[in-house]
Amino acid sequence: MTFRGQPERARDPASCLRVGDVFPDLWAEGTQGSVALHSWVQGSYTVFFTHPSSYSSTAEIELLDLARHIAEFDALECKLMGMSQSDPLTERMWIEELSEKHGLAIPFPIISDEDGRIAEICGLREQNEALDRPVAKSFILGPDLRIRAIQECIHPVPRSAVELLRIVGILKSSRI
Template identity: 30%
Template sequence: MNNELTGMPRIGDKAPDFNAVTTTGKLNFSDYNQGSWVVFFSHPADFTPVCTTEMSGFAKEQDSFFATRNAKLLGLSIDSIHSHIAWVENVRKNTGVLFKFPIVADIDMSVSKLWGMLQPGESETAAVRAVFIVDPMGVIRLIMYYPMNVGRSMDEIKRCLTALQTSAENSCSMPLNWQPGDNVILPAPKTLEALDERVNSGLEMMDFYLATKSL
C-alpha cells in the first residue's frame, strides 16, 4: 500500500521521493539513498533546546557510527534555509559541534506532508520527531514517532539500525532487548523435513519454533 492511499508511508513501502533545498545544497532523495541506508529524521523547529540536543547527538555519531555502517543522515524541519544555516553556525560557535549532514528546508511543508511528519494533534505547523530508516533499495524498514516534548533515544536508533542490517545480512530476527553480539532468532521450520533437522540440530531452543544462535 502506498503513500497516496494511506496518507503517510508505512513500513515496507517505497520511500517517497522528493527534491529539496538543504544546508549542503540541492538534494534528490532517491539519489541520496542509492546504495546506502538513510536515517531521515524531522524536528519541530530550529533554535529550540530539545532539537539542539538531538541534532548534536546525530552530528557526534555521524562519522563514528552511521558512516561506518553505510548509513547517511538527513534532517528536516519546517524552517527556511536561512534559519537552518544560522542555527548550524550558532551551535558550532557555542559548542564546537557541526551538523555536516544535510537538513531539508521544508518551509512549505511539502516533504513533511509527503512523509507523514505532521501530526495535527500535536501541531499543524511543525513536524513531530519522526525517524525513518530506509534501506539501500529505497524501502522503509522502520518508523518511529516521538512527541515534541520528548527527545529521541540515540541508543535505540543505533540499536535498530544495527538490528535491521544484521537481519538483512543473516536472514534472522532479533529477540526482546537484543543488543549487538546477542544470539539471534532463526526462522521457524516450514516443512516436516526442516522440523526434523531443527530438532536434531543442537541449536539452543525453547522449542522447535524458537531457536537461537550466535553469529
C-alpha cells in the same frame, strides 16, 4: 458502535507512509545545497528525521547527539538527513551557531520544508493537528529506499542516536 479511547477521527491509511513502502523521492534546498533524496541515498541505509523548526532545545539536543555518534553511523554505512520546516538560510545559520557553540560539526544535511509539502507526505501535519503539539519522526530506509522502521516522538521528547544505531545495526546484520 464506538469504543472507549477511539480516536476522534480516523486516519486515512492510504495517506500514511508505512514500513515496507518506498520512501518518496524528495527534492529540497538545505544546509548543504540542493538534495534529491533517492540520488543522495545511493544504496545506503539512511535515517531521515524531522524536526519542527530551528532553534528549539529539543532539536538542538537531537542534532548534537546525532553528530556525536556520526562515526558509528559511518561505520554502519548509514547516512543521516534531517528535515526542518525552517527556511534554508535560518537552518544554515542555526547549524553554524550550534557548531561554534559546541565545537562540533553537524556533517549531515538538513533540508527545508517551508511550504509543508514534505511534512504532508510524512504524515506530520495530521498528527500535529490531532495532538496540538509538534511531532518528530525518524524513518529508517534500507538501501532499496524501502522504509524499514518509523519512530515517532511528541515534542519535547528527543530521539536517541543510540536507539537509531541499534535499529540500523540489527537491520544490517539481519540483511533486512
